[in-house]
Amino acid sequence: MVDRATGRRVLILGGGAGGLELASQLAGKDGVAVTLIDREMTHLWKPRLHEFAAGTVSSTLAEISFYMLARMRGFHFEQGEVRAIDRAGRRVELGPMRDAEGRELAPARVLSYDLLVVALGGTTPDFGVEGVAENAVRLDGPEDAEDFRTRFAGAMIRARASGMPAEIVIVGSGATGTELAAHLRNSETGFLARGAREAPGKLLGITVLEAAPVVMPGIDDALREKLVERLKQLDIKTVTDAKIAAIEPNAVRSESGERWPADVAVWAAGLVGHPLLQRLADFEIDDKGRIKVDRTLRSTVDERITVMGDAASVTPKGSEKPLPPTAQAAAQQADYLAETIPVLLKGQPVEPFEFKNRGRLVQLGRAGTVGRIGSGYGDDFLIHGQFATAAYNALQRHHQWKVLGRLRGTVAIFADMLSPAKGPALKLHG
Ligand SMILES: Cc1cc2nc3c(=O)[nH]c(=O)nc-3n(C[C@H](O)[C@H](O)[C@H](O)COP(=O)(O)OP(=O)(O)OC[C@H]3O[C@@H](n4cnc5c(N)ncnc54)[C@H](O)[C@@H]3O)c2cc1C
Structure with a gap:
């Protein structure tokens, strides 16, 4: 887990759409030692949650064990609830694991890092509405x-x-x-x-x-x-x-x-950063509860802490507003960080993150898919029908390949197509 020879320990907090893709791509690169932390034992890709909720897909078909993935892709997995970051000591504190009755199953732990990635996602705010x-x-x-x-x-x-x-x-x-x-x-x-x-x-x-x-x-x-x-x-x-x-x-x-x-x-009234983000450390937080980062995704208060996905408030070049929280943005940030983290660890400068908007698609069950797709450079167009459904599926295919690798990812995709639920419901809405 700890690369003592080079001292290049990367801790990733949160194995969701962004964090898991990053861990899978970064593991083994240039001698970087990657540890992924999540409170769950299995990964479930969040953009399909509404399908599990509706019962059109069984979650057991789509959950993947973090422990198995860690072995397969060459990172270390540590299960636990992230509680706090000690920036000065470069340590992360995990709470004890407990059963439903509150009995302690595993003790609290402290993990050290050279570079930390916060990928803890977001939550739906209630805006103070009663009930x-x-x-x-x-x-x-x-x-x-x-x-x-x-x-x-x-x-x-x-x-x-x-x-x-x-x-x-x-x-x-x-x-x-x-x-x-x-x-x-x-x-x-x-x-x-x-x-x-x-x-x-x-x-x-x-x-x-x-x-x-x-x-x-x-x-x-x-x-x-x-x-x-x-x-x-x-x-x-x-x-x-x-x-x-x-x-x-x-x-x-x-x-x-x-x-x-x-x-x-x-x-289902919007999304903000997880409330925990405000308590983790003395980060700068935006009006949606997300951690403010610079254009290389490093937190504005500590260049050893990178933030990605729904937890990050990132305003890309040419844009006035921070990116909305989407798996599309989290996936692009994972690709970017898999390239730039090894460079940063060598103390070298990196180019800023650029977001390419691939579109916005909404999958409406048997009423088909509607949306807008583009090359990422603004020349987007309105689509629907089979083409739209195929485009909608592309984001999850990307996720499966990044997490499982090309071969296993392809096998998983065929299995998915043959399942009674008929293929992924994966989309690019922004
Ligand atoms: C129903 C639904 C449909 C969506 N559809 C789309 C879509 O079609 N296209 C699209 O682009 N986006 C979609 N999104 C948005 C997308 O899912 C998110 O933007 C994306 O998952 C963000 O990725 P992330 O890695 O930042 O966070 P997440 O995927 O939310 O992952 C966060 C991870 O952190 C872990 N975690 C949280 N707190 C702790 C803690 N204290 N300790 C340890 N671990 C912790 C969680 O267990 C989780 O694994 C959808 C979201 C929902 C809810």
């Missing part, structure tokens, strides 16, 4: 997807018995909310009685609420038109200008007093 924590599901991790799936199945079983449709209300019309809605429409068919004709809405009502005056603010009008058309095809109701005041046990209530009955409410 979110108690009554809504957020899709931040595998346990949330599992929680939603159980509640959804219960609501559908009740609907089948009573003949009254289950009501799912999703707050937030971003890609997570709209894609989850579309996948739920697929899942509905699994609950229909044998021989029953498919009729959307028979067992399931789906409503997507958006606080802004338009659905999916941030996309252009032409793309939005296509998106709204597809949501209508799927009989998914969208309501705009819906500023939510509270999530009640069985309803969602707006500031203007409107109420939408909800068997299950989903809170």
